[in-house]
Amino acid sequence: MSEAIIRPATQADAEALAELGRRTFLDTFVDTAGFAIPYPADDLDNFLEASFHPDAIRSKLNEPGAAWWVAERDGELLAFANTGPNTLPHPEAGPGNAELRRLYVSKAAQGLGLGTKLLAVALEWMEAHTDGPLWIGVWSGNLKAQKLYAAYGFEKAGEYQYPVGRWMDHEFILRRG
Template sequence: MIRPATPADAEALGVLGRQTFIDTFVAADGFAIPYPADDLKAFLEASFSADAVRTKLKEPGAAWWVAERDGELLAFANTGPNTLPHPEARPSHAELRRLYVSKAAQGLGLGTKLLAVALDWMEAHTDGPLWIGVWSGNLKAQKLYAAYGFEKAGEYEYPVGRWRDHEFILRRG
């Protein structure tokens, strides 16, 4: 079931976000990015602590959805005012900030379903194009976004502590 996230989901969202980030970007069977331990710890705390998630859930203009089964969160999507550093981007444009699917739920179609929900919401809450930042090495995600009409519009460095991930800025519209 896909539903809007609530403040009661903050702790579970933090756990899911932290684990999915580690499985995807850090684990040996993921992208195996060699983040320095202190940088990774600081990033995970700032991004996925229960308090950080509670604060993000209250952000004006942001929206969150979760996919759950039997009360367990399996995936989530988060959109909000654009924050990407592109000269044509405005805060009044919508950005897909995160689309995370747990390792255990991959292949169930939840990412595609959440993406459709998020894109519908973004279209209804923007006065310009839609934006996504995606890690330059994540070809699977880039292919998915391209299938929904997103094209590369720029590049930037995304901070994970002091470490910088090379990211692509995608735009649709």
């Protein structure tokens, strides 16, 4: 088995990104081995379809000002990161600021350091494509992610409700700079 490589995502990755995003969201937030958030089935289904349908991913890959990277090994996507113009509801955040929107590592790739590598690539890109601070939204219960982001200089700057259908996740807004 070869070592994973980090590369920019392309339209050819849309199907695999959709599957990886859906599976990682379920493994992380829904399954009992993860956080076991009890999302209502209809809300979860609607969220997954809107967020991780291949057509939705294709559209997001074309979004102006956004960037995507994947960690790939032997033709299999193991993790991805996505950045873009800020969308977080914070009074000091503007669309010219950069936001890390997703950093997903598959369960099978946990512990390989891919999340940290993708984060470093994303932060470098964000620093070069922002007119202000960097932003991240993170689920309030994900202490591991919060600890990782704190190690890179992010501090809690606010809170908001992130919709998963009608269900609202309590999220923290993190800022650096």
